[in-house]
Amino acid sequence: MRLVRLVLARVAFYLFVTLVAAFFALPMLWLVLTPFNPRGTLAAEIPSPATMANFRLVFANAFAMRALLNSAILGIGAMLITTLVATLAAYALSRTDVPGLDFLIYALILFSSVVTGTAAMVPIFLLIFYLGLIDTLLGVILVFTGGLLPTAIFIMRDFVEGIPRSYEESALVSGATPRQMFQDVVAPLVQPGMMVVAIWAFVHVWGAFLIPFILLRSPTSMPASVAIYSFYTEAGTPIITLTSSYALLFALPVLVLYLLVNWRYGFRFFGGIKR
Amino acid sequence: MARIMLENVTRRFGLVIAVDNVSLPIIDGEFFALLGPSGCGKTTTLRLIAGLEVPTAGRVHIGDRDVTGLPPRERDVAMVFQDYALYPHMTILDNVGYPLKVRGVGRREIRERVGEVAGFLQIAELLERRPAQLSGGQQQRAAVARAVVHKPQVFLFDEPLSNLDAKLRLEARGFLKHLQHELGITTVYVTHDQAEALALADRIAIMNQGRIIQVGTPLEVYRRPQTTFVAGFIGNPPMNLVPCRLEVGVDTAHLVGTTFRLDLTSLRDRLALTLRDGEEVILGVRPEHLTFCGQGDSFAIPAETYAIQPLGAECVVILLVDSTTLSVRLFTGEPPQQTGRVWVGVNPERILVYRKSGELVLG
Ligand SMILES: Nc1ncnc2c1ncn2[C@@H]1O[C@H](COP(=O)(O)OP(=O)(O)OP(=O)(O)O)[C@@H](O)[C@H]1O
Ligand SMILES: [Mg+2]
Numbered sequence: 200m201r202l203v204r205l206v207l208a209r210v211a212f213y214l215f216v217t218l219v220a221a222f223f224a225l226p227m228l229w230l231v232l233t234p235f236n237p238r239g240t241l242a243a244e245i246p247s248p249a250t251m252a253n254f255r256l257v258f259a260n261a262f263a264m265r266a267l268l269n270s271a272i273l274g275i276g277a278m279l280i281t282t283l284v285a286t287l288a289a290y291a292l293s294r295t296d297v298p299g300l301d302f303l304i305y306a307l308i309l310f311s312s313v314v315t316g317t318a319a320m321v322p323i324f325l326l327i328f329y330l331g332l333i334d335t336l337l338g339v340i341l342v343f344t345g346g347l348l349p350t351a352i353f354i355m356r357d358f359v360e361g362i363p364r365s366y367e368e369s370a371l372v373s374g375a376t377p378r379q380m381f382q383d384v385v386a387p388l389v390q391p392g393m394m395v396v397a398i399w400a401f402v403h404v405w406g407a408f409l410i411p412f413i414l415l416r417s418p419t420s421m422p423a424s425v426a427i428y429s430f431y432t433e434a435g436t437p438i439i440t441l442t443s444s445y446a447l448l449f450a451l452p453v454l455v456l457y458l459l460v461n462w463r464y465g466f467r468f469f470g471g472i473k474r
Numbered sequence: 475m476a477r478i479m480l481e482n483v484t485r486r487f488g489l490v491i492a493v494d495n496v497s498l499p500i501i502d503g504e505f506f507a508l509l510g511p512s513g514c515g516k517t518t519t520l521r522l523i524a525g526l527e528v529p530t531a532g533r534v535h536i537g538d539r540d541v542t543g544l545p546p547r548e549r550d551v552a553m554v555f556q557d558y559a560l561y562p563h564m565t566i567l568d569n570v571g572y573p574l575k576v577r578g579v580g581r582r583e584i585r586e587r588v589g590e591v592a593g594f595l596q597i598a599e600l601l602e603r604r605p606a607q608l609s610g611g612q613q614q615r616a617a618v619a620r621a622v623v624h625k626p627q628v629f630l631f632d633e634p635l636s637n638l639d640a641k642l643r644l645e646a647r648g649f650l651k652h653l654q655h656e657l658g659i660t661t662v663y664v665t666h667d668q669a670e671a672l673a674l675a676d677r678i679a680i681m682n683q684g685r686i687i688q689v690g691t692p693l694e695v696y697r698r699p700q701t702t703f704v705a706g707f708i709g710n711p712p713m714n715l716v717p718c719r720l721e722v723g724v725d726t727a728h729l730v731g732t733t734f735r736l737d738l739t740s741l742r743d744r745l746a747l748t749l750r751d752g753e754e755v756i757l758g759v760r761p762e763h764l765t766f767c768g769q770g771d772s773f774a775i776p777a778e779t780y781a782i783q784p785l786g787a788e789c790v791v792i793l794l795v796d797s798t799t800l801s802v803r804l805f806t807g808e809p810p811q812q813t814g815r816v817w818v819g820v821n822p823e824r825i826l827v828y829r830k831s832g833e834l835v836l837g
Contacts, residue, residue, distance in 0.1 A: 368526050369559035372630075373573040373620070374547040383572070387563045 234447045239439025253444035263445055265419055266426030269336065270405055271452075273422050276340040278401040281347045282393050288348075289355030290385060294364075304356075307349035320413060327414055334416040342414065343404050351396045358392025359385070394463075398456050405453060423449050476537030476627040476660055477502040478523060483532035485518050492518040494684035495532070500662060505654050507671035508664045510681035511707070516664040519681070520630050523662060525549050536628060547576075552621035553630040556637065558613050560605035566592075566616050567601040573624040591619045595653075611642045618650070622657065629654070629661040635670065647673055668708045672696065680704050702832040705758050711790060711801040713758050715828075722751040729757055729827075732796045734775040736820060741836065745827065748835045758826035758837070761790065761803035766810055767819035774817040775800075782809050793818060 229243040234253050236246035257263050292300060323342055324333075332338030362385065370380040408424045415421055421429075427449065430441045478500040485493040493515045500506045508516045521527040522534060525546035533542045541549050552573070560569050568575075570592065571584040579587075592598040595615045605613055614634060621629060634650070635643045651674050654661050665671050671678045672692040679689045680703075688700040699705035705713040718731040727742035728735050736757075738745065749755065767774050777793035777800060789809050793800040793816070802818060804810065826837030 363557065363559065365555045365557055365559035366561060368524075368546075369553065369555055369620075370561075370572070370576075371526065371546045372524050372551060372553045373576060374624070375572075375576040376547065379576050383576075384561055388561075 230443070230447060230450065233439065234444035236443075237440070239441075239443070241439065253440045254448075256441060257444050257448065260441075262418060262421075262429075263423075263426060263441075266421050266423040267448065269420055270422035270424065270449075272336050273339055273343070273411065274401045274405045274452075276336070277343040277347065277404045278397045280340065280344045281351050281400040282397045284344070285348055285351035285355045285396055286359075286386075286389060286393055288352045289359050290381070290389075292352065293356050293359045304349065304353055308353055311346050311349040317409065320409070323410075324413055333414060334420055336415075336420060339411050339414050342410055343400075343407070347400050347403060351400065354396055354399075355389065355392050358389045358395075362388050394460065398460055401456065402453050477535075478628060478660060478662065479533075479535035480519070480522070481533040481535070483519075483522055483529045483534060485515075485522060485527055486530045491684050493522065493529075496684075496686050497532075498679060498686065498689070500660060501677075503658045503660055504676040505651070505661045505663065505674060507675035507678045508662060508681060509668060509671040509678050509707075510666065512666060514681045515684040516666070516681055517632055520553070520632055520662060520664050523549075523628070524551055524553050524630050549628075550626050551628040551630055552624070552626035554614075554617045554621050554632065554634045556633045558605075558617040558634075558637075560613060560616055560620070562605055565602055565604060566597065566608070569605065569616060570601075570619045570623055572620060577624065587623060588619070591623050595619045595622075610638050611646065614638060614646060615649075618653070622653075622659075626659065629659050631661065631663040633665055634663075635665075636667075643670075650674060669710060672708070680707060698826070698834065698837055699758070700834050702756055702758065702828050705826070705828070709760065711761050711803070713760050713826075714764070714800045716757045716759075716795065716798055716800070717830075718755060718757050720745060720749050720751065720753050720755050720827075722746050722749070729755070731757075731775070734795075736775070736822075737772040738822060738825075740822065744836055749827075749829075754830045755835075756828040756830065756832075758828055759820055759824060761801040762805070763821045763824035764800065764802040764818045765821070766802070766812070767817050769817050771817065771819050773820045773822055775820065777816055777818055779810075779813045779816060782813075784809055 225243055229241075232243055232246060233240065235249040235251070236244065237248070237250045237252060292304070327333055327338045327342065330338065332341070366384050366388070367380055370384045371377070375383065406424060411422050412425050415425070418429075423445070427442060427445055430438045430445065432438060478498070480496050480498040480500075483493055483496045484491065496515075496519060508519055510516050518527060522529055523536070525541065525544060525548075529542065533540055535541065536549055536551070560566075561572070564572070567585070567588055571579075571588045574584045574587060588601065589598065592601055595618060597612060597615050597619060600608060600612060600616070605616065608616060614637075617634070631650075635646050638646060647670060650663075654674075663671075663674060675692060677689060677691055678695050680687045680695060682703055688695055688704050690698075695704060696708055699708060699713065702715055706715060716731060718729045718734075721728045721730055722742065722745060725739070725742060727738040727745050729738055730736075769776075775795055777795045779791060780794045780799065781792040783790040783792070784807065787805070787807055789804045789807055791802045791804065791810060793802060800818065810816070827835050829835055
C-alpha cells in the first residue's frame with residue numbers, strides 16, 4: 200500500500216513539474232517554430248512545410264535591417280563606454296581610502312535605477328533636448344551609460360579588490376610607470392570582470408524599449424526593440440510572419456553572447472572568478 | 475651596488491607609529507637582516523626603502539642620492555614579496571622579463587637575459603609555464619630571478635622563505651646566501667626567524683615596536699644582546715634570564731636568588747661601578763654556558779629536571795629553578811645521567827647582567 204502511495208505521489212509530482220515546464224517552454228517553442236511557418240499563427244505548431252520565406256521578407260526590409268544596425272551601435276557604444284569608465288573608476292575607488300565611499304556608491308546605485316526608469320523620463324527628455332541630442336544615437340548611449348555606470352562600478356570594484364596589491368607594487372618596484380602597471384598587470388587580471396560588465400551592459404541596452412522610444416524620432420534611427428512594434432497592417436493587426444522571424448533574429452545576439460560566456464568561463468561566471 | 479642610509483625615518487599610520495625615528499646605515503654590498511616580532515615595523519621599513527611608502531619624517535638615501543620623494547621606479551631597487559607576486563596571467567618568461575620589458579629592452583634581448591638568470595637559478599625548463607604550475611620552491615626562485623634580471627642596486631626581501639616547508643627553507647637559505655655573495659648586491663632581508671637572520675646576514679638589526687634595538691654582526695648580537703628583549707629573541711632556546719638581587723660588599727659581590735647565591739667577587743669593581751648594593755637585576759646566561767656540576771660549587775644553582783629534549787647532535791634539558799625555567803644545552807648528545815634534583819654550574823666569564831629595566835650593564 201505504502202509503495203503504491205509513494206509511486207503515485209511521484210507520478211503526480213512529475214506531472215505537475217511537466218505542466219509548469221510546458222507553460223514556460225511554450226513561448227520559447229513559439230519563438231523557434233513560428234518564424235519557419237508560412238502561416239502566421241499564435242499557436243505553437245510544427246511548421247509544414249517549413250520555409251525561409253519569412254526571413255527573406257525581413258532581410259529585404261531595409262527599415263528592419265537598419266534597426267538591427269542601430270541596436271548594435273547603441274549596444275556596443277554603451278558597452279564600450281560603460282566598461283571602460285567603470286573599470287577605471289572602480290580601480291581608482293578601490294585603491295584610495297575615501298571616507299563614506301561605500302555609502303556614496305550605494306546612493307548612486309539607488310538613484311541610477313531611477314535614471315533609467317520611467318519616473319525620470321521627463322527630465323531626461325528635457326536634458327537631452329537642451330543638449331541638442333534628441334533623435335541622435337549618441338544621446339541614447341549617454342543616457343544608458345549614466346544609468347548603468349554606478350552598478351557597473353560596483354561590480355568592477357569587487358573584481359579589482361580581488362587582486363592582491365602586491366602584484367601592482369611588484370610591478371612598480373620592477374620599474375613600471377603607473378600606466379604600464381595598469382595595462383600589463385591590472386587590466387588582464389580584471390578582464391573577466393570587464394566581460395561581465397560588458398555583456399550585462401550590452402544585453403541591457405539591446406532589449407531596452409522605453410528610452411530609445413522616447414528619445415528617437417526618425418524611423419532611420421530606431422533600434423530593433425522599437426522597430427519590432429511597427430510590423431502591423433494598416434488595419435492594426437500584427438504581421439505575425441514578419442514579427443516572429445524578426446524576433447528570432449533579435450534574440451540571437453544575446454543568445455550567442457551567453458553561449459560564448461558560458462563556453463569561456465563556465466557556470467562560475469556570475470559567482471566570481473576563481474583563479 | 476650602493477649603500478642605503480635611513481636618517482631619522484618615521485612612518486605613522488593614523489595613531490600607529492609603524493616606524494619610529496629609525497636611523498640605519500647599510501653598507502655597500504652587505505647582507506643586512508631586519509629581525510623582529512610580528513608587527514614591529516619590518517615590512518614598513520623595507521617599503522620605505524623601496525618607495526612604496528613615503529616617510530612621515532626623515533630622509534632615505536640610496537647610493538649618493540636622496541630618494542625620499544622618488545617613486546619606486548626611479549630607485550633602481552628590486553623586491554621579492556612574501557607571496558612572490560608572480561603575475562598569474564604571464565608565463566615565467568614574461569614574469570622574469572618584466573623589469574626589462576618596462577625598461578624598453580627588446581624581445582630578443584629579454585629572452586637572452588632571462589635565459590641567463592634562469593639557467594643560474596635552475597628554472598630554465600620552466601619558462602613557458604604559468605606561476606600556478608610551479609611548486610613553492612620554484613616560484614620562489616622565479617621571483618628571485620625577476621629581482622636579479624635587471625641587476626638592481628639594492629635587493630629587498632620580505633620574508634621570502636616563510637611560505638616554504640622546513641626542508642625547502644633550509645635549502646633556499648643556502649641558495650640565497652650563495653647568490654648574494656656571487657652578485658655582491660646590497661641586500662635588506664626582512665624576517666621574524668632569528669635563525670634565518672643569524673645564518674644569512676652580515677649584520678642584523680633587531681626591531682621592536684618600530685624602533686631599532688640593536689645593530690650588529692650575528693656573533694655580536696648573539697654574544698652581547700644589548701637588552702633582555704634581544705636576549706630573549708635570539709637563540710634557540712633563547713638566553714636564560716633569571717631575576718635576582720645584587721649584593722655588593724667592601725670587596726665581595728654576590729648575585730642572590732631565592733635558592734642560590736653566586737659568588738661574583740672577581741667582577742665586583744665593574745658591578746659596583748654601575749649598580750647599587752641590593753639592586754634588583756637580571757642574570758643572563760646562554761644555555762650552552764650552563765653545565766651540570768656537583769653540589770656546593772660556588773657557581774652552582776640547585777634545580778629540578780623538568781624535560782629532556784634529545785636533538786641528535788645535542789641535547790636540551792629544561793630545568794625548574796624556583797618558579798622560572800632554565801635551559802641547558804649539552805653538546806654531547808647524550809641525555810644527562812642524573813635526573814630529579816641536580817646542580818647546574820654557571821661559567822662566570824660568560825654571564826651577562828641586565829638592569830631590571832632591561833639594559834645590559836655587564837658582559
Ligand atoms: N597600511 C597600513 N595602514 C595602517 N596600519 C598599518 C599599515 N601598514 C602597517 N601598519 C601597522 O604598522 C605596524 C607595523 O607593520 P609592519 O607590516 O611593518 O610589521 P611587520 O614587522 O612587517 O610584521 P609582520 O612580521 O607581521 O609582517 C603594525 O602595527 C601594522 O598594523
Ligand atoms: Mg611584514
